[in-house]
Amino acid sequence: MGFSFVSFRTVFLLVCSVFNIDAAGYFENGTALERTAKQFFPFFPVGVVRFENGICTGSGSLDGTCYTRRQCADFDGIGSTSCANGIGVCCVIQRSCGESTQLNNTYFVSPGFPTGFAASSVCTYTIQKIDPSICQVRIDFLTLRLAQPNIMGVCNTDALIVTGGASNVPILCGENTGQHIYVDFNGNTSITISIRSSGLFASRAWNIKVSQIACNCPYRAPSGCLQFYNTTTGTVTSFNYGSVAPQNGTRQLVNMNYGICVATIRGFCGIQWAQTAGTMTFTVSDNTYTFIGDGTIGTAAAQQTGAACTADFVVIPGPILPDGTALTSDRFCGNAFVTLQTFSQPFVMTVVTNGDETGDMGNAGFSMTFTQLSCGMNIFVG
CATH class of the missing domain: 2.60.120.290 (Spermadhesin, CUB domain)
Incomplete structure (x- = not known):
């Protein structure tokens, strides 16, 4: 059977990127939001102010997520432009070697990015589901410069390896800036991106965007x-x-x-x-x-x-x-x-x-x- 979709990238970002919701649902009951509620909505009782943690444009034209300032700080994100009519801040979340995330719309960057990373290392990033409605991740290689394969085409100096998912992802190296891949979750098992580097390669660098996709999303990639x-x-x-x-x-x-x-x-x-x-x-x-x-x-x-x-x-x-x-x-x-x-x-x-x-x-x-x-x-x- 064929599959049929409409082609609007904006719809994908707004509908298919699952919103991050804190433990209190859409509500943020801390003092920061209480003050905001009183300031902008004086006729509403404290605690009823809510907004979706949707996609927004943050610093460096990177996609961020709309959070309260306190949430952004708790997530160790970078807040820049305002969102939700000034109540929230567009929070760009970057992670590096040895870190993990259970948030949507995050960036996995090489140490010191955009400066080249010449050290030999094994750098891992673990992706956990936001919630059970998630089935897949899209991984965008905004920047991915690794050493070239050897004469046999084998990634023996540098290698990007994806494990834990239900999809068969080949080992990658070389220049793959602008490429992307889709990886299905295998139940609730985390997906891990590992970048293994050995030897001197001064231009080695990566900035990888990870977006989680809901099971019922029309832009979910077919199996x-x-x-x-x-x-x-x-x-x-x-x-x-x-x-x-x-x-x-x-x-x-x-x-x-x-x-x-x-x-x-x-x-x-x-x-x-x-x-x-x-x-x-x-x-x-x-x-x-x-x-x-x-x-x-x-x-x-x-x-x-x-x-x-x-x-x-x-x-x-x-x-x-x-x-x-x-x-x-x-x-x-x-x-x-x-x-x-x-x-x-x-x-x-x-x-x-x-x-x-x-x-x-x-x-x-x-x-x-x-x-x-x-x-x-x-x-x-x-």
């Missing part, structure tokens, strides 16, 4: 979707994608097997996938570009499909060319990607890499765009 997009158009990239790959190694990470899902927007029945314009935007196996310095000249770029794609590839079910020609295989690899369409729902592209990237020297990974197609229409590319 099996590590990444999820709810727009009619967009760009997706492989983890650690870079426009220039290392000449003596690969950006491609080993042991990938995950789904990139696109929500079916009402009124759209198909989707078109295309290689992003530019050089080296699809090098998924056995790179054939010729290197000179940091640039490239000449190519033997060619798309491969089917039986030729056994180690590293992407899978797009039910593919057809824009002219309507059906393809005989749904696997694609090589150094080029021919624009194709599919009307197979739900819209999922599966990414697979094997356990050793030694033979794929110089791979950059992929950058691809998707465009949803109106029902009854194809997009023909000239």
Whole structure:
């Protein structure tokens, strides 16, 4: 069965991010709020002033949560702009190594962020459910700069590892700023993000936003979707994608097997996938570009499909060319990607890499765009 969603990010933030409620429900009965109640609501009895702990914009344009000033201080948050008609303060909550949270909308930052963190360490952050209505977290890598994998594509110097969840999350390293993942809770078990670093890497830094998602939220990612997009158009990239790959190694990470899902927007029945314009935007196996310095000249770029794609590839079910020609295989690899369409729902592209990237020297990974197609229409590319 397909799934259908509307595409309003604001609605997601307001409806699907569960509000944090203190032990007294929406009420804050301390003296600070009592004074506020008397000042702003003189005809209401003390204790009836209440407001939702919703999303707000705090310092540094980071998303915060609207709390009372006392709550923000108790949570060791950073209060800046006011909210709830001046009763509350927009509280940005940041945590670092060895800490945990049972609050929504928090940030896991490297020591001294944004300054690079060059030390060898194991830095962990534990995410606990706000309440039983939560089923999932979205983890946004606002900044994630770790050391590159070794020549085999293994994250042997730095590694980001997610444990405790019900989702299969691959080990990540390299440059993943702007990426995101969804992780399902496994019952009431906490989810832990661990970043293991060894050796000197002066640029190592991270700022990771964690948002908890309610079980009944329409923007909850479907099971099996590590990444999820709810727009009619967009760009997706492989983890650690870079426009220039290392000449003596690969950006491609080993042991990938995950789904990139696109929500079916009402009124759209198909989707078109295309290689992003530019050089080296699809090098998924056995790179054939010729290197000179940091640039490239000449190519033997060619798309491969089917039986030729056994180690590293992407899978797009039910593919057809824009002219309507059906393809005989749904696997694609090589150094080029021919624009194709599919009307197979739900819209999922599966990414697979094997356990050793030694033979794929110089791979950059992929950058691809998707465009949803109106029902009854194809997009023909000239």
